[in-house]
Structure formats: C-alpha cells, structure tokens
Amino acid sequence: ILNKQLHYLHSNKVAQSLKPSDDFIPRHLGNDSKSTQSILNTLGVKSIEELMDQTVPASIRLPADQVCKYKGREIQAIHSETLLLAHMRDLANANKVNKSFQGAGFYPTHIPSVIRRNVLENPNWYTPYTPYQAEISQGRLESLLNYQTMITELTGLDVSNASLLDEASSASEAMFMAYNVHNGKRNKFFLSKHIFPQNIEVVKTKAYGLGIELVIDEPANFDWSKAEEFCGYMVQNPDNLGTITDISEVAAKLREKKVVVTVIADLLSLAITKTPGEMGADIAVGSAQRFGVPMAFGGPHAGFMAVKDEFKRKMPGRLIGVSKDVHGDKALRMALQTREQHIRRDKATSNICTAQALLANISSFYAQWHGAEGLKAQANRVRNFADLLIQEFKTIGIKSVTDSVNHFDTVTFDAVASGFESSDSIISDFHKYGINLRRVDDRHVGISFNETTTLVDLDEIIEIFYDLKSKQTSAGFLSEEYYKNSKFTELPANLKRSTNFMQQPQFTEITSETQMMRYIQRLADKDIGLTNSMIPLGSCTLKLNSAIEMIPITWNGFAGVHPFAPKDQVQGYMQLIKTLQDDLCAVSHYDYVSLQPNSGANGEYAGLMAIKRYHESRGDFHRDVCLIPTSAHGTNPASAALCNMKIVVVDCDENGNVDVADLKKKAEANKDRLAALMITYPSTHGVFEAGVKEICEVIHLHGGQVYMDGANLNAQMGLTSPGFIGADVGHFNLHKTFAIPHGGGGPGVGPIGVKKQLAPFVPGHPVIPVEGKSDLTVAAAPYGSAGILPIPYAYIKMMGGKGLLASSQHAIMSANYISKKLEGHYKILYKGEGGRVAHEFIIDMREFKKSADVTEGDIAKRLMDYGFHAPTVSFPVVGGLMIEPTESEDKVEMDRFIDALIRIREEIREIEQGKADKHDNVIKNSPHTLKHTICDEWKHSYSREKAAYPAPWIHTRGKIFASVGRIDNVFGDRNLICTCPPVTDFL
Amino acid sequence: ILNKQLHYLHSNKVAQSLKPSDDFIPRHLGNDSKSTQSILNTLGVKSIEELMDQTVPASIRLPADQVCKYKGREIQAIHSETLLLAHMRDLANANKVNKSFQGAGFYPTHIPSVIRRNVLENPNWYTPYTPYQAEISQGRLESLLNYQTMITELTGLDVSNASLLDEASSASEAMFMAYNVHNGKRNKFFLSKHIFPQNIEVVKTKAYGLGIELVIDEPANFDWSKAEEFCGYMVQNPDNLGTITDISEVAAKLREKKVVVTVIADLLSLAITKTPGEMGADIAVGSAQRFGVPMAFGGPHAGFMAVKDEFKRKMPGRLIGVSKDVHGDKALRMALQTREQHIRRDKATSNICTAQALLANISSFYAQWHGAEGLKAQANRVRNFADLLIQEFKTIGIKSVTDSVNHFDTVTFDAVASGFESSDSIISDFHKYGINLRRVDDRHVGISFNETTTLVDLDEIIEIFYDLKSKQTSAGFLSEEYYKNSKFTELPANLKRSTNFMQQPQFTEITSETQMMRYIQRLADKDIGLTNSMIPLGSCTLKLNSAIEMIPITWNGFAGVHPFAPKDQVQGYMQLIKTLQDDLCAVSHYDYVSLQPNSGANGEYAGLMAIKRYHESRGDFHRDVCLIPTSAHGTNPASAALCNMKIVVVDCDENGNVDVADLKKKAEANKDRLAALMITYPSTHGVFEAGVKEICEVIHLHGGQVYMDGANLNAQMGLTSPGFIGADVGHFNLHKTFAIPHGGGGPGVGPIGVKKQLAPFVPGHPVIPVEGKSDLTVAAAPYGSAGILPIPYAYIKMMGGKGLLASSQHAIMSANYISKKLEGHYKILYKGEGGRVAHEFIIDMREFKKSADVTEGDIAKRLMDYGFHAPTVSFPVVGGLMIEPTESEDKVEMDRFIDALIRIREEIREIEQGKADKHDNVIKNSPHTLKHTICDEWKHSYSREKAAYPAPWIHTRGKIFASVGRIDNVFGDRNLICTCPPVTDFL
Ligand SMILES: Cc1ncc(COP(=O)(O)O)c(C=O)c1O
Numbered sequence A, B: 001i002l003n004k005q006l007h008y009l010h011s012n013k014v015a016q017s018l019k020p021s022d023d024f025i026p027r028h029l030g031n032d033s034k035s036t037q038s039i040l041n042t043l044g045v046k047s048i049e050e051l052m053d054q055t056v057p058a059s060i061r062l063p064a065d066q067v068c069k070y071k072g073r074e075i076q077a078i079h080s081e082t083l084l085l086a087h088m089r090d091l092a093n094a095n096k097v098n099k100s101f102q103g104a105g106f107y108p109t110h111i112p113s114v115i116r117r118n119v120l121e122n123p124n125w126y127t128p129y130t131p132y133q134a135e136i137s138q139g140r141l142e143s144l145l146n147y148q149t150m151i152t153e154l155t156g157l158d159v160s161n162a163s164l165l166d167e168a169s170s171a172s173e174a175m176f177m178a179y180n181v182h183n184g185k186r187n188k189f190f191l192s193k194h195i196f197p198q199n200i201e202v203v204k205t206k207a208y209g210l211g212i213e214l215v216i217d218e219p220a221n222f223d224w225s226k227a228e229e230f231c232g233y234m235v236q237n238p239d240n241l242g243t244i245t246d247i248s249e250v251a252a253k254l255r256e257k258k259v260v261v262t263v264i265a266d267l268l269s270l271a272i273t274k275t276p277g278e279m280g281a282d283i284a285v286g287s288a289q290r291f292g293v294p295m296a297f298g299g300p301h302a303g304f305m306a307v308k309d310e311f312k313r314k315m316p317g318r319l320i321g322v323s324k325d326v327h328g329d330k331a332l333r334m335a336l337q338t339r340e341q342h343i344r345r346d347k348a349t350s351n352i353c354t355a356q357a358l359l360a361n362i363s364s365f366y367a368q369w370h371g372a373e374g375l376k377a378q379a380n381r382v383r384n385f386a387d388l389l390i391q392e393f394k395t396i397g398i399k400s401v402t403d404s405v406n407h408f409d410t411v412t413f414d415a416v417a418s419g420f421e422s423s424d425s426i427i428s429d430f431h432k433y434g435i436n437l438r439r440v441d442d443r444h445v446g447i448s449f450n451e452t453t454t455l456v457d458l459d460e461i462i463e464i465f466y467d468l469k470s471k472q473t474s475a476g477f478l479s480e481e482y483y484k485n486s487k488f489t490e491l492p493a494n495l496k497r498s499t500n501f502m503q504q505p506q507f508t509e510i511t512s513e514t515q516m517m518r519y520i521q522r523l524a525d526k527d528i529g530l531t532n533s534m535i536p537l538g539s540c541t542l543k544l545n546s547a548i549e550m551i552p553i554t555w556n557g558f559a560g561v562h563p564f565a566p567k568d569q570v571q572g573y574m575q576l577i578k579t580l581q582d583d584l585c586a587v588s589h590y591d592y593v594s595l596q597p598n599s600g601a602n603g604e605y606a607g608l609m610a611i612k613r614y615h616e617s618r619g620d621f622h623r624d625v626c627l628i629p630t631s632a633h634g635t636n637p638a639s640a641a642l643c644n645m646k647i648v649v650v651d652c653d654e655n656g657n658v659d660v661a662d663l664k665k666k667a668e669a670n671k672d673r674l675a676a677l678m679i680t681y682p683s684t685h686g687v688f689e690a691g692v693k694e695i696c697e698v699i700h701l702h703g704g705q706v707y708m709d710g711a712n713l714n715a716q717m718g719l720t721s722p723g724f725i726g727a728d729v730g731h732f733n734l735h736k737t738f739a740i741p742h743g744g745g746g747p748g749v750g751p752i753g754v755k756k757q758l759a760p761f762v763p764g765h766p767v768i769p770v771e772g773k774s775d776l777t778v779a780a781a782p783y784g785s786a787g788i789l790p791i792p793y794a795y796i797k798m799m800g801g802k803g804l805l806a807s808s809q810h811a812i813m814s815a816n817y818i819s820k821k822l823e824g825h826y827k828i829l830y831k832g833e834g835g836r837v838a839h840e841f842i843i844d845m846r847e848f849k850k851s852a853d854v855t856e857g858d859i860a861k862r863l864m865d866y867g868f869h870a871p872t873v874s875f876p877v878v879g880g881l882m883i884e885p886t887e888s889e890d891k892v893e894m895d896r897f898i899d900a901l902i903r904i905r906e907e908i909r910e911i912e913q914g915k916a917d918k919h920d921n922v923i924k925n926s927p928h929t930l931k932h933t934i935c936d937e938w939k940h941s942y943s944r945e946k947a948a949y950p951a952p953w954i955h956t957r958g959k960i961f962a963s964v965g966r967i968d969n970v971f972g973d974r975n976l977i978c979t980c981p982p983v984t985d986f987l
C-alpha cells in the first residue's frame, strides 16, 4: 500500500494535490521560507545555492546525479509523517516477538511505566547532551550518581563509572585496564572459556589490536607457574552454562601475583549472590540491561564497570563525582576528566566518549523503584524458576549441565544426551510454540528465566518437554499436590550474598509512583535540553529529535526482540537494516556500511581495525603509522592507540586547514609504514578545506588508507561525501547527523562506511554472523544498538535525498548567519576560501583573558544566565567557543543567542573599561542561581536583575536557572566521591 | 493465559512466591507501611481499621461479604502492572479497527507526534486541575485562549468558550441559550431534520427536560407566521446528508423576528466555507475532534460554542479572558464566573463544570501546527476526495443524494436506487474489505473523507463499487490519463469563505517541531500539576494518574475506533464496558450503570431525568420538587433546574450535617410533589453524617428518589456505598475516584449508577441503542467518553476490592493526619461523631479577615510561594479552605504542606501583632513572581528570601514560581477580551 501510495504521488499532478499534507521536511528545518529569505539577505546571497557555491569547494561538489545516490542506491523517501508511521508499524509487525529465554546477557524486562513515560519517552531526558556544563545538568548528574552508587553497591566494589557501551566492550576495557595497570609490561591475559561468546570475541578483537596474548581455557587449566606473565584474569558469573563459581581463593592467589581479576557479573544475580568485591575481584563488568531496559535487538544498554579504589584513575569512560560550588553547596560534575581521551588523547584510559547515559539512568531509576528488597525478590524468583526446571528435568530425563545448586536463572542441558537430535532440532520444536531457547552449541541448549517469566510460561515449557519426550505430563505440575512436595534449593553459604546494599535514602525513600514521578520531574527541571534552548555545541550537532522518530522505538515489535533471535523472526529489522545501510551508502558514497559500532569512538576503532587487517591481508604487517592533524578530536588518537598504531601529528595552517606541505612530508617520511590518515571533514575548525582531495591522494599514493571522522557529516549531505572526496572508511554519528537523541550522554550509534577493499574486514559476530563474518567484533550484539536504528531510518525516510541536502544547506546557512552577526563583536577564527564557515565555527576568546580576565569557560557559564546552553568550550581551539546551530534552529532563537553573546561582549567591555569590577562581575560570578539571587544579602557590585535577567526577552522566553553556582572541579577531583552520600533531603 | 495465571496465583503458596513482583497497590498509595504506622501513631490509633471505626458510622458499614461485592458481582483483580498491560493489549486487539468513513461528527485524524508525546502523554498537561488558581496556570490558560481564538476565527463569531462536552450537548446548550435569551418566554425551538441524529436526540432530551416544544422538520417547512413563538432555530452544515446550505437570507429574516440562529458546523469545513458568522448566525456549535483528537469510540473531544458578543454573558461553560496582574502585566484567568453554576446555582447559564480542557488544548495546538494554510489545504483535500467520488459515482451508476457542488467531505448515496439490496447489504460488503461506511437509514449510506484518507483508500473504495456492480474498473482510475480529464468542482462563490483567519502570531510563527516542542514545554513549565505538588483540592480528589493507566488510551485499538462501529468490531470495548459497569456496581451497590454521561454534572442531569421519567411512568407527573442541602455543589441545583425541577433548599446544622428536622419538614410539606433529594456523601463538609440512612428513608417515605452526588465516593469504597446507604441513583466522577486525570479542566466521565427501578430510564442512543434504549440521550456517543474508560478500568483491576478499600482508608487517614496536625493552628470546621473528618475537611479563615485583613484567597495565593497548589477555596464554606490529600500523597509531602500552612499562620500572626505591615506583607503580595522578586528595586518591608523561600525545604523540593502576580479579576471582567491579542513576544 505504501508503494502504491508513493507511486501515485509521483505519477501525476492531481494526485499530488491529494497527497497527505504532513511533510516532515519543513517541520525538521527551523526556518521557513520567510526567515530563510531574511537570513540569505543578511548574508548577501540570492539563494541558498549561491551560498553553497561560496562555501563548498567546487572540486568536491557532487554532480547532480550523485546527490544522495550511489551505484544504484537511492533513498526512497516517505515524506509524510503519517505514512512513515504506518510504514514503521509494518516493519515492527514484520518482527515476530517470541518469548525469549535465550539469555546470554539479554533478558526480557519490564520498564516501569512511570519510567518509560517520564524518562525514555520524555525529551527533557533524551535530548540533553553530555553534562559538560554541570551547573545546568544537576538532574541527570544526580541520576548518574545514583547509577554509580547502585553499581558499587551491587558489585561490592568501590568506584563505578557512569556506564560503558555494553557488557562485551566493558570486558575488553577491563582487559585494557589490567594491561595498563602493568604499563603494558605483562602481555598475557587469561580468559575463561566459559564466558559468553560475544564477550570472548570482543575481548579477542581488542587483544588483537593491542597485541595482547590471550589465553582462553578452562580456569582449572590456568598455568600458575606463569602467573606473573599475566596482567589479568577474567571469568563470568553465572558462566556461559549457567553455573556460578566462587573464585575467592583463586582471586586471593592471583592478587598475590598481581594479576588483575575481573568478574563479568549478572547485575540481578548480585542481589542474592556473593559479589565480585567479596570474592576479591579487582574489577566487575557487565550489563545493566535487565534493569528495565528493553532488549531492543541488542541495544542500547548500559555496560557497567566497577573497580577497587586503587584503579579509579585508570577508569575508562565518564565518572560523576561530588564536589561543591562557589557557595559551598554540594554540586555534581564529571570528575577526573584528565583520564579521558579529550585530554589525554592517545594516552587516555580508553577511547570512550559517548556512553549510555540515558540507559544508565533508566536502570538506576529502575533500581530506585524496586529497591534492594524488590531486586532480591526478583532474583530469588528467577532462580526459583530455574530450580523448578532443574528438578523437573530429572523427572523427564533431560540432562542439565548447569550445577543443580550453584545456579541462578539459567539451565543449560545437553540436547543430544537428553535424547533429542540436536540443539537445533529442539530449538525449532520450541519455535512452534512461540518460544525461543538459546543455542549454546551443537548439543547444548540454554533456558534463562527473567523478570517477565510467569508460572504459566514455565508450565508451558515443561509441558512441551513432556510432549517431546512423549511422556504423560507429570501428574499435576503446578497442582497443589505438586508444590507440597517441591522445595527450592538454597544457594550454598559461600555463594550467598551476606552484605546489605542500596540502603541510601535514594533507594529506600521512593515507594510510590507519585514520589517517583515527582523525583524524575524535579531532576529534569534542573537540566537544559533541546526542549528549553538551542544547544549550539560545535561538533555535536544537536538537531531536532522529532517525536515521530522516537515513537516506534518503544513498540514491542522493535523493543521486545532478543539480539540472537533467528533471522526469520526479525524480517522487519533486517529490512530496516539493509535499507539503512543502502541509504547511508547513498549519502556517503561508501560501498558498505557496518552498523555494529555503538558510538563514534567505537566506529573509529572498528574502522582502524579494518585498515589494520586490510594491510595485513596484503602482507603489509609493518604499516602502523597513523597521521592525525592537530585539530583532530581526542578520540582519533585514542582509537589509533587501541590498534597499536604509531601516531604522527600533522600541523594545521593559520587558516585552520591541514598543512598540506607538512602532511606530504610526514606521509613521505613514513611511506613504508603508513597505515592511515584520520581526518575530519569539514575540519573541526569549521572549514571546508579545498585541499582535501589532494590530501587523500597523497595518502593513497603512499599506501595509506583514509579514515574520515564523520562527526561533521551534517555539513556534507548531498553537497559532497566522504566517498566522493576519497575516504576509504569512516564512521557516521547517527546521534549527530541522523537525529538519534544524545540522551544526556548517550546512547549513540557509530556505524562505519567502507570502500569495497575494506568490506571484508568490518565487524562480524560469533553468534549471529554478519554477512558471513564472525570476527573483529566490537559490540555485544551483531547490529550494535539496533533498537534505536528506527530513529535514523525514520529521519532519512522522511527527509529523503532532498531533505538531507536541505539539512546540510540550512545547517551551513545558519552557522554563517550567526557568524556574520557576531563579526565585529568577536573574532571568528577560521573561514574557507570563499569567506564562509561550514556548519560550525569558532569564536576566539583568548584576548579577553588579558583584557578582562575572562575566559571561554566564563562566557559559557554566563550564557546560562541568558538561558542558553554554551557552545563547545576549548575544542578544538583552547580559548575558543565552537558554535553549531544545526538546521533545526530558527532565526528567532538564533537572534536571541546572538544578542546574548553581544551583550556579554558589552559586559566584558565594562570590565575592560573598569566600569565593572574585575573580580566581582556578572561574568565571573555566573551562573547565578535562584537561591543566591533571591538571598537576603546581595553583596555584588551589580544588580540582581543584571545578574539573572540581563536581556528583556528572557522573561518571555523563560530559562532554566542553574541549580548550583560555579563548581569547584579541583576540590572534587582531590576529594573524590563517586557515590551518593546518605542525603536525606533529596526528596 | 491471564486466567490461568490468576488461577495459579490463587491456588497455592509456592506459586504465590513466584508471582510477578509488580503489585500496583503499594505504588498507588502514597504511604508505605512505615509511614502509615507513623501516621496512625500520630492519630492515636492502633490500626487503620480502628480509625475507620471511629470515622464511618457503624450503621452504614458494609458487612464483610459486601465489600466491593454486590449480587454476585465481584471485582476480578489483576494486581500486577505487567499482567494488566498484557490484558489491556488483549482487549485493544479484540477491537477491529476498520478504516472509518462513517463521519457523522467523528473523523479519523492524525495527532501530530509532537503534540501526542508532549501534551496527551505528558503528566504536566494531563494532571493539573481546572485553572482556578490562575497564577500557576498561565500555561494552559494561554493555550485555552488560543483555542478560543481559533474557534472565533473559524466560526466568524465574537466569543468562544473554553470547550463544552461534545457537539450534541453543545447543540442542546445553544437551544438553552436561545431559550434564556427570551427568558423562557418563547417556548418553541426549530430543529432542521437534517441534523445528525445524535444531535437531535440530545437536544430532544434537553427540550423535554426543560419543557421546550421542539419542532423538527425540513427548514423549508418552517412556519414563518409563527416565527415569533420560536426562541431559536438550528441547522447543521454540512447537513446529515453532506450538503451545505447558505442560510444567510433565512438568518437575516429570523434575526428580524429575534429568533436565535444556531449553526452546527464542521470546524474543518470552515477553513474554506462561509462561516456561521458570515451567514448571520448568532451561535455556532460543533466538535473540535477532527483537529487532532482520536475518535476513541466517541470521546472525549472538545465541543465548541461561539456566539455573538451580545450573548457572551449567557455563555455556558468556562471562558478564559485576558486581564492584568498587580504589576500591570498581562495575565489570563477564567472570566465572568458569575455565569457559572458554582455561583449562580440553579440560575446558571448551564450546569457545565468539568469540560474538555485537555482536548481543547490538543485541538488548538493542532491548529497552531497546521496554521490557516494547512487547514485550508486539508479542507480542500477532503472536499476533493468527495468530489472525485461524486464524479465517479455518475460513471458507475451510484445515486448520490449529496449536492454535487455544495458539498464538503461527505457523499451520501441511495443504496436501493443504486441497485443494492439495502444500506445494510452494501455496508456489510464493505466490511469485508475492512472499510466502514455510514448507515444513514435503511436506504442511505454515507462516505465521509478525512485527514487520514489517501488516494489509495479512494481507489479501493471505487474499485469495490465497480466490483459490486460487476463492472470493469474504469479504464485506469488514478492513471495519468484519468486525471488529465478530471477536474474538481469549486464551491459556489456564496459558499466560499472570503475572510482570512488565524493570522495572529500564535498561528503563524510556529512552523517547526522544535518551536512547537519548546512552546508546549514553556507553557507546561508555568503550571502546577501533580508532577510538582500535591493538589489538595477538596471535592476534586486529585489522586495519582498512573502512567500505566494512561498508556493504553493512545493505542490504536482503543483510540482509532469510530463510536458507531458495528458491535462485532468492538468486542474489546464491549468487554471492558460490561466489566467496568459490573465493577462499579460491586463498589456502589447500584444495579446498573450507564457510562454515557461525560462529566459529573452531565451525570446529575441524566440521573435526575431518570427520576423524572420514573415518576412519569408511574403517572406521577406532578413530582417536581428537588430537595438540596445548602452544602451542595452548585451543579446540583443547576442540573435540577435543567429538568424543570423546583428546588427546595434544606438547611445544615452547625456540625455540617443535613438538618434532619428541616429535611423532614420540607419532605413532608412537599410530599405530593417530592421528586428527589440530592445529597453528597460524605457531605461536602467532609463529614460522614450518621443520619444518612434515615434521610434516605424519609425521602422514600414521601415518594421521592435519592440522588447521591458521587464526588466523595473516594471516602466510601469498601467501607460503605451509595446503594447500601439507600441512594437510588447517583453519578461517579471517574476523574476523581477512579483515576482519570483532570486534564487541566477536563475530560471527565460521570456515569450514573441506578437501582433497578430506574434502569429503564437511563440514557440510550439513537444510532447505537444501548441495551435496546435509544432515547434520553445526553451525549453524542453511546458510551460517552469511552476512549478514556481504559483508565478507570485499569485502576480498578489493579487495585481490586482490597485496593479500593485501601484507597478510601488511606484517603481518610491522610485527611485526618493533616487535620490533626493543623489543629491548634487553624479551626477545623466540621467533624463526625467520632471526632474524625472524612477524606477531606475545611479549615476556617474567616477570623483572619478581621484580625489581619487576610482572606482564604490570600492564603491560597501565599501557598504558591511555598510551592503548593491551594486547597479548594470558599466551597462549600465561604471563608474556608477545603483540604483533600487523597491516598496517593505521602507523609513527607503532607508534612511540608502542613509546615507551609503553619508558617502562614505565623505570618498572619505577624500582621495581627503589628510586626508585619497590614498591606505590605508576604501574604497580601503573594504570589511573588520571579520577575518581581529579582527586580532591582525591592520596595517591600520584608525580605526577598521571605517572599520567595519562606521555608528551607523549598530549595530541595523545588517549586513552580507563579508566572504572574495577583490577578485583577474585576478589571478583566469589565474589559472582557477572550481571544489572543496580536502579541509578538510569546515565543
Ligand atoms: C570530531 C569527533 N570525532 C569523534 C567523536 C566521538 O564520537 P562519540 O562520542 O560518538 O564516540 C566526536 C564526539 O563528539 C567528535 O566530535
């Protein structure tokens, strides 16, 4: 029907006059034709085309027949919102959602409705960015601190980060940490073979990239005589077959040998079993998925990592810490950022940038909702289901290989020994009943219970077994009689959790939905999201995340699917994925797209690994030099380091362009070892460098491959493309260019596009091979965070080629508009040859440091008083602010933002001219909180109104007041606290 | 499966230990066992049972076997949230959602996702109450003002109210207005027979109740010689068959005769057709449903009414008006409340209290989203569909009876004349294709197009007709060729809209989703909802509206159904309705429940009509006296007046009880004419009167029937019941007791329960007879606002009998807790015999008027400074505040509320003692806005901190600042403006 409809629309005029009147394009673009015209007038151009001609070098402009088209791939648009929604429904319905008992790290769970509605489906939660501007982010910072507290409490360890990408990559980060603890001097890492295969595979990839020697074996076979060659040792509890092992003694011995011990743990099991901390592990990792986050065909979910205190400065990812503000009040912010890639670059503890904030928050609200008692009850419940099944298996004659006592939620049986043909045969028998079991291997089948399991489900499973074994159903399973005789086993004392957990008020005081709803609301009220303000963060592309794009992701047809569901049950997803891959190829002119990487940084890593393997496949084992311009994002060198590449930095010239001469020199100098160039285009300086094609040619000439960082793809769509320019591989940030919301710090999706020579080396998956490939895995699920792919899919379909082109055109137009209006007030740092900036640009604040002791950071804080979220601070230029309005902001909002910046310039002038005090001024004291603006004693040399309402339009536009004053970062890093203090006043 | 699950759970202990751990009851109740115990300690009772014994008179306590049970009806509970959700999904799936072309006032429409997510599914919009406290309600007041503006612009009339219950009742209100314009002296009313049948029937009911003589005929047959006997004249455009008529000339003539002319209009058609205003009508009414509100099996939707300026003071319902606040800033509030029932009682312009605020807001956001151009395009589009069909009908040989030019979206044809057996036969032929057509009568069938119609749909319809007529499909309908030859007709000049509309910035400046989202957010940020604060409005019962209860209502299986869909397509709804009726009987001990009334007031009206008809059926035509105690809500006398009843007021004694002696006297005195007593129980004074059974007996003794107003049912559930006490009929406010959110002023649902003697006289429906009844209709749809019945259904199922009992117990407990804690600070006005209040109570502020010139209204405003929504002001006792916490508020929140009131008492004392200025004090100047608290010049004798942060916990709890200062009501009523001024600064 959709096709029929689309056919009509294209066929004739009368039909077109009858087409649905709900085109998405004008809704996505901030400016309508009237305000667009007014902007173009300001810019002194007649048309947006003319502006593009001035901005994008002719040498890289796409010919008309390649605009969002590539090798027969062309975006089939569905511009109508309602047709799109109907189409999404069809796709969702094309997935058959069986009851899943597949487990292996993914479990059906119930997201409490109050959390679903008020967090997952609430733009106040899903649209904010990473809380770099802490003063207007205290809401999600508090929630992330709750999350960290929950993780430390459940794992029995000291410090948790604020999430990683998933369980498998968390495991690989743990290995990297162990490696770093020994400064790379111990080169072996031991991995139990009873770890979920996707975890093994992702660890393998990382070990391979770093050159770590992995020993995968039975724990019993660990060679103690060589213990000191090992940096780390890793097991999983419950293991791949469902058995829990107390490793306390082993851990103690390993500790003596300074081998770092990691346990991959099931978060729910920790409510009732001995914790990794109690067992003596140094690190615990895992997934918080089953705490209320839908399986969603694999993600996104929060991966967690908790460590002993001594390792905290080696922690990958973001860490929320408690500090105080200038008034001495408690205030939260991201702590210890000196560990992170944006500061330490290739020396960083990991390349993790975007993580899983939204999902971490959901899991933590979930834990608050259930509390310790609720989680214990749930854990006991799933264990009891497994217990009943194990007992019943004995009666039926099914051979369980899971320990009949030391188990949690999972029972694995030997299908062949139980008299079935194979694991596949019994699995397909169960499919007939709408039930998915886990294929562990040829003969083993796993059944994992979960929060959603009911007695009816267990009953059905047991009945099916009886049937299959042609036995009479046990007299009255589930009858009164049956239960009189049945008892649950207990975990042995050494495996039982003996410690209390989550006794902080955060986890005990919310018992009603009203309290939960108000708590969620109160936190959201503190934060700036796209619901309140433009978030002009350069390089981050905070465009509209439309409601319609978000609606399908919570449908059961998408949310309810296990990532290892058989292909014939996921036809909707398969169609969506294939189309999305093709559409991304059409936009980027790459030949193939892998959707597995679940963040931009992970995409970089996967892309560089592909390059590495490509060279190796040609015998070029020595190619390990990666050229990276100075302007590059910190993730670039951090990712290259993970592939053991040698980073050679290339200079930039005064115009913000890569210094081609320097590049040539360095490429030439390293020509035998040249592996890759990493380049961002347009550059992070906001410039369309004219020399980019030449740059690519130089690299190719010297045997290297070009990696193009896709963060700035929003300036390219339909105008040029990475593939057209000459890139061989690069990631897309679907959470920037393609409308996935930032979630307050994740989720993201960072697929990579590759030219055909690299296609054989993109990520595969050991459980569900991807295009036949099962190695180089970088994420737990075959298609990464598949559950949010409906968002970019919907965005691309509703925009179509012409809409994507319009997105880039408008994004560039709006950046040029703001830049033009700020000219004369601020120094615009870089421009292209045509005198235009790209979709973002940098204003330079360095002069004010001298003239008024005002820094770029001060201005960022002062913008909060105007109700705005700051632009990107100090990246890529220290002392600069990078502004990116995106195509979704309208002129009225931009004009207010411009006005705010111009007024701030005046405020600086007042300091420069001595009219305002050098220390006690509106800028240095910003942001001004309500509490301190309304306090009785106002001790400042300026007025309260000037502090809080520095522009008249603030009254009508409204603003989110910063909920704390300027935060003392140093204090917090020095006195690091990363869990909830026992506050009683938070409600 | 559900039944199996429930069976297990009841069957044995082991099974119970495996039941889902997501019971709803503890989530709905604000207090857990710990805080409950602490409250009981404060109250000096050992158990909640003991407290009940002290509170509810023994004489009316239900015996154990009647607790939420009645005559074999017993609530089958589903306590688990997840099982409930699965069950709701089953019910939704049991409705077959055909494509509906049935029209007749209900049309498929698309709610833009940004509005669905951010308004309909957002507790900030759906949980607030009617904006009586204007200063913390400016958000929805602005949106309702937009709505009124939209209605006046589209209808071409001067003043619109802020919604009525639906189109049919709006028509009946128009008749009542015409009747009132003539002060009841013209007793005839003319109704075109070409009005939708449900509109005719609801007008009929009202005419019958009021004793108006209705003439229903062809407009051409209007007897001009008797024109001056008619108070009003009403037609519908487009009419029942789809034809539009220009009544300009008729209207002009009628105007000369002072006959009030009403046009029932289709809101979408008004975008392109001549408006009622332009035709000379005095009143336009209709439904705003097709502006983005799902059909939802009949409702809720906003009914609209617009009138000429001269009638504005006669307007039924609520009117939002522009005024100014104490600072001179523009401020909105409900205007001209002197017309309303709570002031004018039986002299009111109508009995409308709860209206359809949420739906009006959705429709108005929808209009903003589409703008005038968008609406015109849509209107033209549906007209063009009809046009193509009419043209094609000629080819196929189908006989249209709709004017081939003067039509809008609807084509009606004569099935028999077209060669079909009957209307039923062709309708069922179409059912096979999943298409519903409208059965107009035995031979006529209607097809109405709508926003969601696509060319593919039209194509399908035409193909089916060809098929049925065994003709070859017209060569290439929808082919290029076809359209070359086809043209659309144009409306004749006299029927075309010539005036521009909706040119205010509100309707022109929002073009992008980002703008829309921020606008919605900015409005919501100004208002207090249950997301921010308890809303302790006595008599209004603002309990938790849980997210899970709200989730199903936007599912297509519930939302997408036309109210006239055939029974076999609505089995899910039928099961839900039947169960809900039975469950309400189980709670109330009535014998039958009618779900049609769509507000409490409409329930009163339906109930009194049932009493009237009951008496008449027994030959008691003279029984027309209705006894109403002084404490009654204003809707009671207003409803009685609509049934032409004579109201006799019964006194209350000093304890807040009905003065039984006075009652006896008046019942005795009127015994031959006694129709009814209307009584609220527990009384609006918050007292369980011990004499209530006796009161009922007295009424019965004298031949009367007892109507029990159900507003306070939240104090009765499981403890006592109306039926048990002796009531014969009464409404339930499902939007109070049964968790339907108040929507900021509606929707509500006010079903009535009746004892069996009244069952024959409850509302039926002319199109879809209800239990065989087709008269006494009070709403447009057979089951009223059926679309939100899933909410009370879910609530009842999740609570079960024991949960409902717990609700009432906790509601009473919490009211007693607050009352106890306030004792000694304020005078508690009324208590029951055991010294306890019911679920609400009144504190008396009258003494402060003298001692400190402080009124109850002042205290209400000052509470805003503490972050609280005020209790009910001046009802039922002038000078009192009535406090009702409900069972969903927790002790911590109540303690803050208590603390706020105690602090306010101190503030009063400061005035009394001369420590604070009599005029310039925190109370008189409340609420304090941000703008004026942060202004440079603070001219008050107290500090800013005292103004805005009078209690320390406000900083952590947070608060919504009043967005305007104290509003000048008199100014606004004197200078009445009820539409948007052309403000440009609202974004
Ligand atoms: C230029 C650039 N490259 C890479 C990244 C990393 O992407 P992600 O945060 O998705 O890992 C970013 C993120 O801001 C970026 O701006």
Ligand SMILES: Cc1ncc(COP(=O)(O)O)c(C=O)c1O
Binding pocket: B352, B353, B354, B539, B540, B599, B600, B601, B602, B633, B635, B636, B680, B684, B709, B711, B712, B733, B748, B749, B750
């Ligand atoms: C006692 C009482 N009766 C009747 C009503 C009218 O109910 P509704 O607003 O649903 O029409 C109310 C509303 O507040 C009320 O409090």
Ligand SMILES: O=C([O-])O
Binding pocket: A554, A555, A556, B554, B555, B556
């Ligand atoms: O179907 C839903 O919209 O959840």
